[in-house]
Amino acid sequence: MNENDETQGRELVPEPWRELDDTLADGPSPTAVPPEAKAWLADQRFLHGLLRAMHTQDAAAREGRIAAMLARIAGDGAVEPRRHWVTVAVAALLMASFAFWLWLPAALPTASAAVERAVTELARDVARRFRVVGVGVDGKGNEMVRHEFALVTRPGGFFRVTGRLGFGPFQTSALTIGSDGQELWATSANGAFQRAAPLAESERLLQGLGDMLDLGYLDVHALVKKLPTDFELAVVGRERDATGRELLRIAATRKRVDAPIRLRSAWLLCDEKTGMVTKLAADLEFSRGASRQLSIEYLGDEPPGLVEFHRPW
Amino acid sequence: MMMGCLAPANGMGATKVGERAVPWWLRRDNPRPVEPRDLFEILTREHIDSVRAFLLSTLRDNVAAEDVLQETFLVAWRILERYDRKLPFGPWVRGIAAKLVLNYRRKLGRSRVHFCDDEVLSRMDSGFREFATLKGDTFDEKLDALRECLTHLTGPQLDSIRLHYEHGMHCKQIAERLGIGFEAVKKHLQRGRSMLHRCLRSKLPQGDVA
Numbered sequence: 001m002n003e004n005d006e007t008q009g010r011e012l013v014p015e016p017w018r019e020l021d022d023t024l025a026d027g028p029s030p031t032a033v034p035p036e037a038k039a040w041l042a043d044q045r046f047l048h049g050l051l052r053a054m055h056t057q058d059a060a061a062r063e064g065r066i067a068a069m070l071a072r073i074a075g076d077g078a079v080e081p082r083r084h085w086v087t088v089a090v091a092a093l094l095m096a097s098f099a100f101w102l103w104l105p106a107a108l109p110t111a112s113a114a115v116e117r118a119v120t121e122l123a124r125d126v127a128r129r130f131r132v133v134g135v136g137v138d139g140k141g142n143e144m145v146r147h148e149f150a151l152v153t154r155p156g157g158f159f160r161v162t163g164r165l166g167f168g169p170f171q172t173s174a175l176t177i178g179s180d181g182q183e184l185w186a187t188s189a190n191g192a193f194q195r196a197a198p199l200a201e202s203e204r205l206l207q208g209l210g211d212m213l214d215l216g217y218l219d220v221h222a223l224v225k226k227l228p229t230d231f232e233l234a235v236v237g238r239e240r241d242a243t244g245r246e247l248l249r250i251a252a253t254r255k256r257v258d259a260p261i262r263l264r265s266a267w268l269l270c271d272e273k274t275g276m277v278t279k280l281a282a283d284l285e286f287s288r289g290a291s292r293q294l295s296i297e298y299l300g301d302e303p304p305g306l307v308e309f310h311r312p313w
Numbered sequence: 314m315m316m317g318c319l320a321p322a323n324g325m326g327a328t329k330v331g332e333r334a335v336p337w338w339l340r341r342d343n344p345r346p347v348e349p350r351d352l353f354e355i356l357t358r359e360h361i362d363s364v365r366a367f368l369l370s371t372l373r374d375n376v377a378a379e380d381v382l383q384e385t386f387l388v389a390w391r392i393l394e395r396y397d398r399k400l401p402f403g404p405w406v407r408g409i410a411a412k413l414v415l416n417y418r419r420k421l422g423r424s425r426v427h428f429c430d431d432e433v434l435s436r437m438d439s440g441f442r443e444f445a446t447l448k449g450d451t452f453d454e455k456l457d458a459l460r461e462c463l464t465h466l467t468g469p470q471l472d473s474i475r476l477h478y479e480h481g482m483h484c485k486q487i488a489e490r491l492g493i494g495f496e497a498v499k500k501h502l503q504r505g506r507s508m509l510h511r512c513l514r515s516k517l518p519q520g521d522v523a
Contacts (some may be wrong), residue, residue: 039436043506069387
């Protein structure tokens with residue numbers, strides 16, 4: 001809360017300064033700010049942070065945050081005195097190995113229950129951010145395509161994908177593709193390419209952008225929802241990620257082997273606490289030995305209002 | 314002081330170094346030394362909310378803020394021996410957060426991080442330092458001052474602030490809801506924040522700077 005020389009406060013400021021406040025816009029932030037505007041901007045941002053923090057207060061999340069941090073620190077051990085760590089580690093390993101076999105079978109929930117929880121969680125009306133990576137290789141193992149996207153999706157057919165398409169050594173410039181539930185649109189980063197079409201005619205728009213952009217992959221909710229119908233599911237283990245979250249690993253095997261695209265293997269990780277899918281990976285087999293790996297990783301909820309699903313022009 | 318409940322029963326309280334009270338568990342003559350990890354957990358619990366708010370004022374994405382928050386405390390833990398215990402911990406750890414934010418901005422570009430340079434970050438940190446002197450033991454209790462200030466806002470400024478921060482609505486949606494223009498919503502939000510800022514400043518203890 002910086003002292004202000006003006007006694008009138010900072011409600012009355014030059015109009016151009018208001019454009020420098022990038023907390024209320026989706027676009028990139030300004031490259032430079034005049035020195036005289038910095039105090040006002042810092043005050044705005046200070047209050048912006050306080051208000052965001054105030055409205056996202058959650059005691060359970062706070063404890064989870066601290067626990068994850070302490071787990072990372074425990075794993076790091078930079079300052080920790082190293083007393084008897086070998087003994088402790090061996091004892092822990094023995095205990096864990098022994099306890100694991102006694103405890104695992106009864107403790108694991110069923111795969112369908114876990115997937116059902118994930119479907120319920122994904123149906124919540126919030127925007128979620130994912131990282132999608134698709135890699136296609138030919139029969140000789142040469143990488144032919146690599147597409148990497150940031151995907152934000154919300155139930156109701158809302159999604160926004162930003163990323164690059166890679167074909168061998170070539171890579172497109174950044175593209176953004178979005179849908180507001182009614183219309184599918186695509187634009188290049190520089191705005192030179194802009195297309196829009198009703199969602200029902202999406203195939204026409206997506207032609208030439210590569211079949212990695214199958215809309216089926218972008219509707220994560222629908223994708224997970226149909227897993228119990230199309231796949232045999234089994235919980236194959238429990239693991240912990242880098243932040244200390246307990247995750248269930250679920251393997252999926254396609255029921256119909258005569259499907260045109262053959263799923264070689266697939267698995268997903270579900271957060272035991274929230275039920276949310278944190279990662280989904282699939283290995284698809286094509287003719288002449290070609291294959292494709294698809295990975296969808298959940299990065300978290302997107303703050304409301306920050307992602308625009310309507311076409312930007 | 315948030316950690317007051319942990320003070321030992323022998324009555325050993327905090328001492329003063331300059332303007333700053335040094336808690337019993339940080340004192341060099343503390344007869345019951347605290348393990349580094351326990352000490353760090355105490356410090357983390359005391360400062361995590363202010364560092365998170367600092368990051369939320371800078372990063373657009375909540376998830377990115379959480380990632381940088383974790384990274385901040387991990388870095389702080391790794392270099393804890395560099396921390397001068399005579400100085401307050403909050404600004405030190407926010408300084409680490411600020412460096413990580415600048416790195417993050419360089420790496421990911423302007424679309425993910427609000428405008429920031431050393432001066433803006435430093436001014437924001439001053440805001441959080443002063444915020445720490447508000448009445449209340451915990452960050453949440455200090456936020457009561459902001460909650461009280463919000464009750465003084467009226468009309469479209471209050472509506473805009475509540476719709477934006479409480480209900481997560483974008484300016485465009487607020488404009489439609491309130492039947493006013495997009496630019497008007499932006500002005501209400503900015504003026505509302507300025508008034509809240511002035512109100513918070515009026516609640517600062519006179520002459521007390523953390």
